[in-house]
Structures are given as C-alpha cells and as structure tokens.
Amino acid sequence: MLGRGYIIGERGLARNTATLCFAFAIVFAFVVPILSPQGRWHTRTSRKSPTVMVLSPKVYTWLCGLFAALGSVTFGYDLGIIASILPAEDFIATTGNPDSTAQGLIVGCLLLGAFASNIYVGNLADMVGRRVAILAGCIVFLLGGGIQAGAQNIHYMYGGRFLAGMGIGMLAMLAPLYQAEIAHPSIRGRLTTLQQFMLGIGALIASFIGYGCYHGLSGQAQWRVPLAIQLLPALPLAFFILLLPESxxxxxxxxxxxxxxxxxxxxxxxxxxxxxxxxxxxxxxxxxxxxxxxxxxxxxxxLFLVKSNFRRLLLGVAIQFSIQLTGVSVIQYYAPLIFESIGIDTSTTLGLQSGNSVIALIGEACCIWFIDRLGRRGPFIWGNALSGLTFVIGTIIIAVYPASTNNHNASRAFVAMTWLFNLVFSSCLGPLSWAIPVEMFNSATRARATAITSSAAWISNFMIAQVSPIAFDRVGWKYYIVFAICGFSNALFFWAFLPETKxxxxxxxxxxxxxxxxxxxxxxxxxxxxxxxxxxxxxxxxxxxxxxxxxxxxxxxxxxxxxxxx
Incomplete structure (x- = not known):
C-alpha cells in the first residue's frame, strides 16, 4: 500500500500489480464486446427481449483507434521505466557496473531496434495488412521484453532492448497509420493523437511502478519486476487486434x-x-x-520522384527531428542526472517524475480535445516557441544557482520549468509529431512514408541518448542552450513551411x-x-x-x- 513518501512494501507492490492486471482485464472485457460488427453493445434483459445500445459511428471508430493504440502504452512504459532501472544496485552488478557509455547504449538499443523495424514495417503493412502487422509487432515486443526481464548480463539487455525496440517501432508507426485510415475527417486528429495519450499512460504507470520498486523492493526483484510488467499491455492487443476492422x-x-x-x-x-x-x-x-x-x-x-510527395516526406522527417531538438528525451532519460546538477537526489527525482507524468497526461488529453478545433499548424508552431522559452528560463536558473549554492527556491523553479515544458510538449508537440506525418500522404505511399518519418524519430532519439551523457560531462549546463535555441528555430521553420491539414x-x-x-x-x-x-x-x-x-x-x-x- 502506498504510504508516506510513496514507499511500498513487497505485499503492497503485489497488490498494486494485481490491481493493474485487474484494471486491464476490465478495460478489455468492456472494449472487445463493443467492437462488434456494427458497433453495437448487446445486453439481454430477458430471453425474448435483447436490449441493443447503438454507439455513434464516431464513438465506435474512436474506440477502435483507442484499442489499436494500446501498443503505445508499452512504448511509454519502456521509455519511462529505464530511469528507475539504471540506478538499481543489483542491475548494476548484473550488467557488470556499466559506465556512462554502456548505460547510454542500454537506453539507445531500444531506439536502434525501433529504427531497424522501420526498414521493413512499411512493406509489411502493405503486404499483410495493418492488423496482422500490429500482431507481428506485439510478438516481437513480447520476445524482447521477456529477454530483458530475464537478463543475465549486459548483453542480454542489449539484445532484449533491441528486440523490444523493434516491436515498439512497429507499433508506434502502425497505430497512427491504422487510426488515420479508419477515421472520419472531422475526428482524425483526435484519433491519431491517441498514440501520445496512451504513451503518456504508459509513462505514468512506469513512473509509479519504478518509484515503488526502487524503494519497496531489493535485489533482482527491484528491476526484474518492473521490466516484466511491460509485457502486460501487449498481450490483449496481440489476442484481440484481429477482431477490429481492417483499414x-x-x-x-x-x-x-x-x-x-x-x-x-x-x-x-x-x-x-x-x-x-x-x-x-x-x-x-x-x-x-x-x-x-x-x-x-x-x-x-x-515518394521520391513526385515533387509534392517528396516535399511532404521532408516535412515529416523535419517534424520528427525537431521533436528531439526540443530536449524532451534529455529530460526523459537523464532526469536524475539533470536534477542532481541542481541539488535534487535520485529518490526525489523519481517522485517528481511521477508528478511530471500526470502533467503530461493532462497535456495529451488537452491535445485530443483541441486538435480538430484549432488544427495542427498553430499549436505546433506556438508549442515549439514556448518549449524554447522554458529552456531559456531553466538554463538561466541552473547556470546561476548550481547544486553548490544549495538554493531550494531555485531548485523548485527549475522543476516548475521542466513541468511547464512537459505540459507544452504533451499538448502541442508530442501528439502532433505522430499525427501530422501520417495524414499527409496518399494510400500508395502512406505506409512507406510513415516508416521513413518514424525512422527519423528513432535515429534522432538515439543520437540524443548517446550524446547527452558526454555533453553533460564536457559542458554541463551549457548543453541546454542548444534546446533553448532550437525551440525558436523550430517555430520559425514550421511557420514558414508547414501547411494546415485539419x-x-x-x-x-x-x-x-x-x-x-x-x-x-x-x-x-x-x-x-x-x-x-x-x-x-x-x-x-x-x-x-x-x-x-x-x-x-x-x-x-x-x-x-x-x-x-x-
């Protein structure tokens, strides 16, 4: 049971894990009957008089898209849980006391796997269909997640993270592709931004599970249990995805x-x-x-010879690269290191990240609400500018008041800036980075184009994961200036070249x-x-x-x- 300071015991963790499993069972017991051939939920009040609740077509389609986005829960969970895995003492011992380069590779193997999957996933989706390709992604992810949870040394972690990344890369590309192709034009934005919302749910679960395991468990269970939990969302998706209509x-x-x-x-x-x-x-x-x-x-x-298509492809790649230039992955992967530089310990950081995950979920919900009202172009431009502004203020704080000053007000102000950045990113940037590219292309090129734009997301993410530890060692807080500048340059670029597609x-x-x-x-x-x-x-x-x-x-x-x- 959660107690003061969110410290839980092994029994409390077991109860919370069981509750999580039960919640998933309830959700899928509710969703799957709804996904009947005509979007009807049948109940029977007597043997002779069945009651039929007819869902609105848009609600029915939205529920189909929501279920398809379940793979993004695994994406968000895997991204979020690694911050609590890396500091675990038994994990460090099992993986041979990895240095910063090896830790960066553990993080980065997930991204390399996701990048590798985009080499073939577009062709696979066009060959066997969107649903079967999603099923294949689930199977690959389950294999990789199982290897991580049972890792015996650092090489198991490399391989498991790579395979899990392949599965995540497939699911992250296929979910918005499928959602865009089944949606009404008026709700396409609300459907494709579910990708980021479900990612936020995964990150939220990861933050609490990671914090609880870090404090409540010891030994191998401290890191194997949270790694094993990542398998849960992929199981119902694998079992039931073929019940959904094909694109x-x-x-x-x-x-x-x-x-x-x-x-x-x-x-x-x-x-x-x-x-x-x-x-x-x-x-x-x-x-x-x-x-x-x-x-x-x-x-x-x-895709490459038609001028209009190539323009859209370049825009999609630019969108995905620009997301990493906001600094989101630096905060996500290296929050303990960043907060340590301003005097906040790892334990407190993991707790703060739980609050940050709640803020992200609120932002993502806001995006789902306004995306088909305000459009894509305006929120994406203003979101980049505001993210740059939060990094300007955060950089000034960390430069003037480093950890050695022991200034608690400065620490609070820096945390507030990271939270404000996360709210802006989650409401304006993260969801749109997946929604915009997938709706720009025609049927013949959409799967392949989305695979290329997604690969840009993974390779730029990997670059940040590898460069950041070295940058922190070499230049410290000056590294944040890069993201402060890029937020404004991103806004200017997309103001000039990004059309509205609402x-x-x-x-x-x-x-x-x-x-x-x-x-x-x-x-x-x-x-x-x-x-x-x-x-x-x-x-x-x-x-x-x-x-x-x-x-x-x-x-x-x-x-x-x-x-x-x-």
Missing part, C-alpha cells in the same frame, strides 16, 4: 473493393452500405487508388499539397474552418473524383446521384 484503404489497394465498402459501413454507418457518406467515401478511395496505379505502380518512385479527407491531400506553395504564410489555398464541412459535402454526394478516374470508378447510375466536383 478500408488497405483493402482498396488490394482490390477487395466490396470488403472495403462493408468495412466503411461498419465504421461509419452502423453497417449500412447504402449510406450516402459511406458510398461517397468509398468512391473517393477507389478513385484515388486508381489514380495512384495509373501514375506509377512503384510507391517508392512516387478536416481534409486523406484522398484529397494530394490535390491540396499540389496547390499549396512551399512558403505557406499568405497562401490563399482554402482550408475548411469547420472540420465537419467536408463530411457534410460527402453526405450530399459531392465526391472529389478526378476526370481520368471517373469512367472506371462510377457507373452511369452512380454518376447521376454523386456530384462530380473536381
């Missing part, structure tokens, strides 16, 4: 057009394949797939980017103010079908009922 865009790419129509109806109209919105959406998807095939059958060629159907983004100038400010390209506007037009039969695709996609009856607007 209709993937089905259309494989010429499974009737199945794509049924899935769209299941997601967006309670199974009604004659619903006007579903029919219009289906026509747009088929038309876009045909255009992509007419232009080129090679998705890699489309409310635009995926099939219409090619046309949108082709008409958008490279320098975005002052552009007169229309962006819907109301995210529901384009959905209403689809319900009225206004389909954006290019002339060269119309004859093959629509028969004469459909041409009469569906307005051709482009």
């Amino acid at each position: 209709p865009r993937y089905l259309a790419m494989k010429d499974r057009n009737e199945e794509a129509l049924r899935v769209l109806a299941r997601l967006h109209a309670h199974g009604d394949i004659h619903d006007s919105f579903v029919v219009s959406e289906h026509r747009e998807i088929l038309a876009q797939v045909q255009i992509e095939r007419q232009e080129t059958r090679d998705a890699w060629a489309q 409310g635009i159907p995926l099939e219409e983004l090619d046309t949108y980017f082709e008409g958008m100038p490279i320098f975005v400010p002052g552009s007169k390209v229309h962006v819907p103010e109301d995210p529901n506007q384009r959905e209403e037009e689809l319900r009225q039969g206004k389909v954006m079908v290019p002339e060269r695709a119309e004859s093959d996609i629509l028969d004469e009856k459909e041409k009469a009922t569906i307005e051709h607007v482009a």
